[in-house]
Amino acid sequence: MIAAMDMRTQAYTGCGTAPAKDIHGGRTILVTWVKAICRALNAAGCDSSALVAEAGVDAKLLDDPTARCLIAPVSQLWKLAVAATGDAAFGLKVASHIKHTTFHALSYGLCASSTLKEAFERVQRYCHVVSDAVEYEFWCSDSEYHFVIEPTVEVADEPVDALVAAYLRMCRSLIGHDYSPLRIEFRRARPDRIEDFDGLLRAPLHFDAPKTRLVFDREAIEGPLDGGNPVLARQNDAIALQYLSQIERDNIQGRVRDVVTQRLAHGEPSQEQVAELLNVSARTLQRRLGDSGTTYKEILDETRRVLALAYLSTPGHSVGEVTYLLGFSAGSCFTRAFRRWTGQSPSDWRAQARVQPAVPRDASNSLASAMSRGRTLSNRNSLDTM
Numbered sequence: 001m002i003a004a005m006d007m008r009t010q011a012y013t014g015c016g017t018a019p020a021k022d023i024h025g026g027r028t029i030l031v032t033w034v035k036a037i038c039r040a041l042n043a044a045g046c047d048s049s050a051l052v053a054e055a056g057v058d059a060k061l062l063d064d065p066t067a068r069c070l071i072a073p074v075s076q077l078w079k080l081a082v083a084a085t086g087d088a089a090f091g092l093k094v095a096s097h098i099k100h101t102t103f104h105a106l107s108y109g110l111c112a113s114s115t116l117k118e119a120f121e122r123v124q125r126y127c128h129v130v131s132d133a134v135e136y137e138f139w140c141s142d143s144e145y146h147f148v149i150e151p152t153v154e155v156a157d158e159p160v161d162a163l164v165a166a167y168l169r170m171c172r173s174l175i176g177h178d179y180s181p182l183r184i185e186f187r188r189a190r191p192d193r194i195e196d197f198d199g200l201l202r203a204p205l206h207f208d209a210p211k212t213r214l215v216f217d218r219e220a221i222e223g224p225l226d227g228g229n230p231v232l233a234r235q236n237d238a239i240a241l242q243y244l245s246q247i248e249r250d251n252i253q254g255r256v257r258d259v260v261t262q263r264l265a266h267g268e269p270s271q272e273q274v275a276e277l278l279n280v281s282a283r284t285l286q287r288r289l290g291d292s293g294t295t296y297k298e299i300l301d302e303t304r305r306v307l308a309l310a311y312l313s314t315p316g317h318s319v320g321e322v323t324y325l326l327g328f329s330a331g332s333c334f335t336r337a338f339r340r341w342t343g344q345s346p347s348d349w350r351a352q353a354r355v356q357p358a359v360p361r362d363a364s365n366s367l368a369s370a371m372s373r374g375r376t377l378s379n380r381n382s383l384d385t386m
Contacts, residue, residue: 027153028068028247029131031061032102037074037081038062039097046084055080065101068247071133071153078158089196091161095169104129105239110170112236114228116221119170120147122233126240128247134163141352144182145221148213153293157188160212167214168201174225181216185209252288253299260303268327271296305341308334312350319346 038048055077061067100107106129113119124136137148183204190207263269275285304326311322323334338346
């Protein structure tokens with residue numbers, strides 16, 4: 001794999017420097033996504049080179065398959081592309097111009113997955129290889145699997161449409177061209193022209209939904225795939241992790257998450273304690289987090305949420321133990337937080353979900369060690385099962 005030690009410098013200088021309070025928070029995306037947009041523009045008879053330049057994307061970056069671009073100019077390119085084509089379904093059509101290398105090593109890991117369930121778990125775990133401007137949720141409820149697409153920044157409808165179409169194309173490439181999900185829900189409003197949506201997606205469509213999601217039948221998601229290759233999948237997982245470590249080395253949010261994850265079992269860490277462990281002042285940490293579009297309190301809360309779902313997805317921890325491992329001072333505090341995250345108590349959530357969501361990617365690197373510490377701590381502490 002190419003050693004991109006200056007990757008972040010390339011991405012920021014190549015596509016323009018975003019202001020500190022940019023609404024996209026310095027999020028980035030692989031330029032291979034930009035190339036897919038360009039191919040779709042060219043197919044529609046538009047001048048992609050001119051639109052790329054107008055959007056502020058450095059065309060030279062398109063020659064580097066591992067380079068990244070700030071979300072802001074790519075969002076501008078989407079707006080220009082939709083205006084140039086006049087096509088409400090342009091996002092869906094971009095998906096047909098995705099190549100095997102568009103998603104870096106993640107693409108090959110998806111192709112080598114043994115089931116669609118494993119493929120979607122892989123998307124969730126390594127999604128930041130493609131962009132850190134979107135997160136995913138994936139879980140089973142009775143006979144259905146739900147795959148939710150959650151942008152973490154303000155984006156137009158068309159990039160989300162492209163993701164819906166891309167993951168549906170993934171399913172059809174792995175299980176069969178005629179396969180369709182049970183339904184697709186869009187957060188966006190119903191487009192004026194629905195014919196292309198119906199023709200390309202071939203599934204029951206619902207608009208103005210709370211979230212964008214694809215809903216699948218359990219049999220299709222859990223069934224074995226003919227092309228599954230666990231060895232090849234694991235090898236590409238390793239490449240994806242290596243790439244992620246390179247692009248996130250200077251990511252202050254990731255560094256804070258790692259420290260919080262390591263310290264929670266010893267009690268709730270303060271911002272001052274985390275700053276000391278990162279060898280910066282509390283004021284500097286606060287400023288840097290603010291520049292990246294978040295706060296220490298938000299990272300602490302999200303880290304607890306991610307770990308809570310992961311701990312409760314395994315039978316090895318009682319709710320009382322999870323309360324301790326997440327640094328809450330009392331079970332009632334954990335229960336209130338969990339209700340805010342999910343709308344349910346921890347016990348009800350665990351009882352209802354027969355198959356829990358896969359561990360979100362942003363905690364995957366540190367979760368194994370955190371849960372290992374949790375097993376050690378649970379052996380030393382007798383906490384009642386709730």
